[in-house]
Amino acid sequence: MIADQTQTPQIKTMINAYFGTSITPFEVDSNYQEALLDHQRKCFHRIKDQSFMRGLTVLIGEPGTGKSVFKQALFELNQKQWHIIAINRSIFSWNSFLSLLCQALEVDEKGKSASLEKTILKVARTLNARGKCLIFIIDDAHLIPQELLKRIRMLLEDFPKNRNLVLIGHLELMSIIKRRDHEDILSRITNSAEFKPLSPSDTQEFIYNQLDRAKLPHSTFTHEAIELIRKVSSGNLRSIKNLCVNSMVEAIRMQSKVIDHPQVNRVLDQPHWRRSSQLEGIEPVVFTNQQPDYKDKSLS
Numbered sequence: 001m002i003a004d005q006t007q008t009p010q011i012k013t014m015i016n017a018y019f020g021t022s023i024t025p026f027e028v029d030s031n032y033q034e035a036l037l038d039h040q041r042k043c044f045h046r047i048k049d050q051s052f053m054r055g056l057t058v059l060i061g062e063p064g065t066g067k068s069v070f071k072q073a074l075f076e077l078n079q080k081q082w083h084i085i086a087i088n089r090s091i092f093s094w095n096s097f098l099s100l101l102c103q104a105l106e107v108d109e110k111g112k113s114a115s116l117e118k119t120i121l122k123v124a125r126t127l128n129a130r131g132k133c134l135i136f137i138i139d140d141a142h143l144i145p146q147e148l149l150k151r152i153r154m155l156l157e158d159f160p161k162n163r164n165l166v167l168i169g170h171l172e173l174m175s176i177i178k179r180r181d182h183e184d185i186l187s188r189i190t191n192s193a194e195f196k197p198l199s200p201s202d203t204q205e206f207i208y209n210q211l212d213r214a215k216l217p218h219s220t221f222t223h224e225a226i227e228l229i230r231k232v233s234s235g236n237l238r239s240i241k242n243l244c245v246n247s248m249v250e251a252i253r254m255q256s257k258v259i260d261h262p263q264v265n266r267v268l269d270q271p272h273w274r275r276s277s278q279l280e281g282i283e284p285v286v287f288t289n290q291q292p293d294y295k296d297k298s299l300s
Helices: 009-019 038-050 067-074 094-104 113-129 146-157 172-177 180-186 200-213 223-233 237-253 261-268
Strands: 055-061 082-087 133-138 163-169 191-195
Touching (some): 009 237, 038 055, 038 067, 038 163, 055 067, 055 172, 067 133, 113 133, 146 163, 146 180, 163 172, 172 180
Parallel strands (some): 055 163, 082 133
16 A cells, blocks of 8 residues: 555544544645745745745755645745745746646636736736735746746746745756856846755654654654664655555554554565665565664665
């Protein structure tokens, strides 16, 4: 069974009932701002502050480091003061970008580029007149063709000053922006952040904080289980969550209220957790209470 960042209602109900909690650990389905980690919260407040002063934010990170939760947290800002829009789909042409932006602003997306630009600017000025700040998010910005990235920047120059363009992407996004032909964008960046994998101590703290939220004892996950989760996940936040949730499900199957290395190893028995390029005949990683012993050498 594979539990992703958004757990199914059945898994949540099963975990809550078995462990006797009303809050499912490692689950975020509301109050995303509260779920932000310290380094994410600092970036969040900078984006808010710079939405009053023509901000340009670049947020990068490997998949699974918390960018999606961060984006959802921005949508929880007070709607009386901020207007949040996001484009999450691939952008292949200027006209398609303008159409997507019109859809996000809930205005007519039909027409030629020049007409759509006027409509978009009109909406932006209307929001400004109402005293609202506009936070404009483009996800997977590393996939945007370079010429389109320049045109987006130029269009935003005509917006009122109370806006913040937030570009979210993989690590290569910053390398793209640092190219000589993107100096006009680089020089306008007011805020940038890289979401990195969690350190060993941060991984343990994250697991304990989630247990605290659910009012479960820290002993629910043994030290050996946390160490195994830390080593296999390499600090990737999404992997940590998935391993913890699935290990709790395995604990239910084994009728145990404690998650130890046997429960975690049952999850790791699934092929997608093995990093070897040759899976045939390879046994899953096994941890004991005493000495870790990797049978798959690629994980050591």
